Amino acid sequence: MRILVTGGAGYIGSVSVEAFLAAGHDVTVLDDLSTGHRAAVAEGATLEVGTYADSRAVAQLLERRQIDAVLHCAAKSLVGESMVDPAKYFRENVGGGIGLLEGMRLAGVKRIVLSSTAATYGMPERTPILETDPVRPINAYGESKRCVEAAITWYGHGYGFRSVILRYFNAAGASRLFGEQHAPETHLIPAVLIAAEESREMTIYGDDYPTADGTCVRDYIHVEDLAAAHLLALVATDAGDPRTGPTSGPCQPVICNLGNGNGFSNREIVAAAETIVGHAIPVKIGPRRAGDPAVLVASAERAGRELGWHPRQGNLENVIGSAWEWRRNHPSGYAD
Ligand SMILES: NC(=O)c1ccc[n+]([C@@H]2O[C@H](COP(=O)([O-])OP(=O)(O)OC[C@H]3O[C@@H](n4cnc5c(N)ncnc54)[C@H](O)[C@@H]3O)[C@@H](O)[C@H]2O)c1
CATH class of the missing domain: 3.90.25.10 (UDP-galactose 4-epimerase, domain 1)
Structure with a gap:
C-alpha cells in the first residue's frame, strides 16, 4: 500500500510509520511539526512539512504520491488546553479534519483510518467500555474527535468513504527507535x-x-500494538473488503476500542x-x-x-x- 500518515512525526505516528515500512509499504508523512519532531520520521519515509487542513495541497500530495489510504493521526490532544482554548480544537481538529477529507475527496482517495480516543465516551457508566456505550464527551478535545468521527461517517454515507475509527485508551511505551516526547508532558x-x-x-x-x-x-496500550492495529485497519478499508462496506454505495465506519x-x-x-x-x-x-x-x-x-x-x-x-x-x-x- 501507499500510505499517507498525518502526524507521522508525532509519538504514535512515528512508531506506526516504522511498522508500515517494516511491512513493506510505501509511506508519506504529512506533518507541520507543531508537536512532532523531524528526527522521529523513520528513514525510508517521505516527509512533507505542512498542514492537513489545506485541501488543495492535500489533494496534490495524494495525487503526486499516488496514495491508496490515509492514517489520520495528527491532532491537537491536550485535554486541559482544550477546555481553556476550545476554538483551537474546533479549528484544528474539526475544521482541519474537514479540510483533509475534502482533499481526499478532490483526489478520489476514500480510505481512512482515524486516531480517535476514549475521551469521546466522557464519564462512562460502566467498565469495560463497549463501542455501543453512549458517546458523551466532557471536554472540547473529546468533542472535537466526536465531530471528526461524525464527518467521516457522513462522508461514508454520501461519498462511499471506507473507514475504521480507532478509539485508543492510554498509549504508552516505545519502539527501540521512537518514543514519547511532548512539551508539556501530561501523560x-x-x-x-x-x-x-x-x-x-x-x-x-x-x-x-x-x-x-x-x-x-x-488502560495502557503499547504503542507498537497500536501500530499493528493501524495496519490491520488500513487493510480493512480495501475496496473489496466487506467489513467497511459494499463495493459501491454508502459505507459505514468500523469503530473499535483499542486497549488491553x-x-x-x-x-x-x-x-x-x-x-x-x-x-x-x-x-x-x-x-x-x-x-x-x-x-x-x-x-x-x-x-x-x-x-x-x-x-x-x-x-x-x-x-x-x-x-x-x-x-x-x-x-x-x-x-x-
Ligand atoms: N497519546 C495518547 O495516549 C492518545 C490517546 C488517545 C488518542 N490519541 C490520538 O492519537 C493521535 C496521536 O497522538 P500523539 O500522542 O502521537 O500526539 P503527538 O502530538 O505526539 O503527534 C501529533 C502529530 O501531529 C502533528 N500535527 C498537529 N497538527 C497538525 C496539522 N494541522 N497538520 C499536520 N500535522 C499536524 C504534530 O506535529 C505531531 O507530529 C492524536 O490524534 C491523538 O488525539 C492519543
Whole structure:
C-alpha cells in the first residue's frame, strides 16, 4: 500500500510509520511539526512539512504520491488546553479534519483510518467500555474527535468513504527507535519517568476515587500494538473488503476500542516504574483534576473480532520498560 500518515512525526505516528515500512509499504508523512519532531520520521519515509487542513495541497500530495489510504493521526490532544482554548480544537481538529477529507475527496482517495480516543465516551457508566456505550464527551478535545468521527461517517454515507475509527485508551511505551516526547508532558508514564530521572516529586491527582487504592485506573496500550492495529485497519478499508462496506454505495465506519482490557491505578504505575528504574519515586497527592473519570478501561473484544487484533505487549513491564529504555538511549530526546 501507499500510505499517507498525518502526524507521522508525532509519538504514535512515528512508531506506526516504522511498522508500515517494516511491512513493506510505501509511506508519506504529512506533518507541520507543531508537536512532532523531524528526527522521529523513520528513514525510508517521505516527509512533507505542512498542514492537513489545506485541501488543495492535500489533494496534490495524494495525487503526486499516488496514495491508496490515509492514517489520520495528527491532532491537537491536550485535554486541559482544550477546555481553556476550545476554538483551537474546533479549528484544528474539526475544521482541519474537514479540510483533509475534502482533499481526499478532490483526489478520489476514500480510505481512512482515524486516531480517535476514549475521551469521546466522557464519564462512562460502566467498565469495560463497549463501542455501543453512549458517546458523551466532557471536554472540547473529546468533542472535537466526536465531530471528526461524525464527518467521516457522513462522508461514508454520501461519498462511499471506507473507514475504521480507532478509539485508543492510554498509549504508552516505545519502539527501540521512537518514543514519547511532548512539551508539556501530561501523560502519566513519561511524567513518572521524568520525575525518576530528575529526582523530583511526582504528583498524583486525587487519591479519593472509588478504586482499590483511591487513585485513577487507566488502560495502557503499547504503542507498537497500536501500530499493528493501524495496519490491520488500513487493510480493512480495501475496496473489496466487506467489513467497511459494499463495493459501491454508502459505507459505514468500523469503530473499535483499542486497549488491553486491564486497568492499572496511578499508584500501581508508580510502583512498577520504581521496580524498573531501581529506586523510589516520591509521590505527592494533589487535588483531583476536573473531568477525570475514576476508571477508564476498554473492551477491545470488537477489535479482536473485526480486525483480528490482539495486543501482544500488554504487561506493564513491557510498556514502562520500553519507555524507560528509549529515554536512556535518547537522554536528550530528539535533536530538534
Ligand atoms: N497519546 C495518547 O495516549 C492518545 C490517546 C488517545 C488518542 N490519541 C490520538 O492519537 C493521535 C496521536 O497522538 P500523539 O500522542 O502521537 O500526539 P503527538 O502530538 O505526539 O503527534 C501529533 C502529530 O501531529 C502533528 N500535527 C498537529 N497538527 C497538525 C496539522 N494541522 N497538520 C499536520 N500535522 C499536524 C504534530 O506535529 C505531531 O507530529 C492524536 O490524534 C491523538 O488525539 C492519543
